[in-house]
Amino acid sequence: MHVVGAGLVGASIGLALTSAGGEVVLHDASPTVATLAADLGAGRLPGPDEPEPVLVVVAAPPDVTSDLVAAALRRHPGAAVTDVASTKAQVVTGVAEAAGPDADRYVGGHPMAGRERHGPMAARGDLFVGRPWVLTPLPTTSPASTALVRELATRLGAAVVELDPTAHDEAVALVSHLPQVAASLVAARLVGAPGPAVGLAGQGLRDVTRIAASDPVLWAQILAGNAGPLAHHLRLLRDDLDAALAALETGSLGGLARLVADGNAGHAVVPGKHGSVPAAYVTVPVLIPDRPGSLAALIGAIGEIGVNVEDLRIEHSPGRQVGVVEVTVVPAARDGLVEALRGRGWSVPD
Structure with missing residues (x-):
């Protein structure tokens, strides 16, 4: 298997497969990144006479994913190609336009796993264990290609979910992209805060702002690529903030209590361990x-x-x-x- 992009996700895929005896060939626009990932055990660098891969995984930033997928489809006419980009509708459209009939070997993918750190040094072989891995095949996608990508995700310990690309983007806008924006906005309020105030920070602040340490360039691409669905949820959140402000300004204890109670209700629907029904602990x-x-x-x-x-x-x-x-x-x-x-x-x- 070939992995194009040896950062956090690409190197994590490589670590998981090589530890199980698989063979992974690493490609990256940066020779240093590819070499570092290979030194860490995520695979090997390409040789002069590489056999044709059966599967290619493109693990690159969203703004170049479509082009890299199309290039892989042309370069490897017998291979299925998937990607791991966090947005799907834009990528799928780009691949269809760039690859033409070859796009029937492309299976959109998105493992719902990551870390606030990035690069091969942050890679983990167990990154995908127990996590959802979304596949977004189209009606024209070959069943054999979909089966190959499903097998990869399952082998890495993920739980496979199939969604329409648009449905995927609407879902991740709520459960992934909105939390990132919220965490970043809360953390930004700490810049310039008095030292004594920051010194009082407890676990609650750390929990809310943990993902605010994410890669700004990557996340700018992700958020822009899912602008429509994300903007919808941000408007709804803005309405909630306006209601909270009104409750504070009028001293409405009922309004403030509803704010917290609504949060309780939302927290209660977050899946429990291994994706099970939420449980009381x-x-x-x-x-x-x-x-x-x-x-x-x-x-x-x-x-x-x-x-x-x-x-x-x-x-x-x-x-x-x-x-x-x-x-x-x-x-x-x-x-x-x-x-x-x-x-x-x-x-x-x-």
């Missing part, structure tokens, strides 16, 4: 010293107790060399876990 806070081995010891203790951890996060205490590990478990496990941890000497606040 409880959090057990555990104090740990900020020194090597503390977290591993806690996780080991929980494993010995026999409780499954649904989620886990760490918040460091300002000015103290301790941290709070928030262990998320099913409600039925809470009391037994608290008692067992205290019995082992761990500090578990009430």
Whole structure:
């Protein structure tokens, strides 16, 4: 298989496949990026007499994806070609115009997985495990090509979903692109903020602004490529902000309560673990010293107790060399876990 683009997603695909014994040939506009990805084990650089690939994955920025897909279709007449761009309608239209009848071997794709970091150094072989991977084949797409791309996504541990390109773009505008804009806008408010204010930041601010560290150039292309659906949701969010301002200005406790309650209702529909129906969990806070081995010891203790951890996060205490590990478990496990941890000497606040 050939991967065109050895950044975060391309190198992650390569790492996953090569670790399972697959052969991946890496291409990138930057020889340095391609060499670095190869050195990290994501594949190898092309040789002088490469056999024809069966599948080509284009993992490049959205503004060049259509051209690179069309070029791959022409260069490899026996191969299926897919991409990983975050917008699909614009890319699919571009491929159809540039590739003509060869476009029947193109399968639009978008793994719903990523990180706020970019480049091959940020790549992970397990990046796609348990994540949705959207395919957007057209009626003219050959079933054999679609089957090849589906097999790739499944092999990487992803859950395959098929959508129309327009439906895909409308969906990701809400669940991916709107959160990116919101996170960036909130984080931008911190620029120039007084030091004491920033020093009070807790886990809530970190959660809301985590993805604000994303690549500005890449995200500018993604947002512009999905301008229509994203603008629709931003207008709705603007209406909600206007309602929040009105509630503040009039002192409407009911309006402010509705704002938070509506957020509760929205949070409740976010899929649970492995894409399952959302479930109710409880959090057990555990104090740990900020020194090597503390977290591993806690996780080991929980494993010995026999409780499954649904989620886990760490918040460091300002000015103290301790941290709070928030262990998320099913409600039925809470009391037994608290008692067992205290019995082992761990500090578990009430």
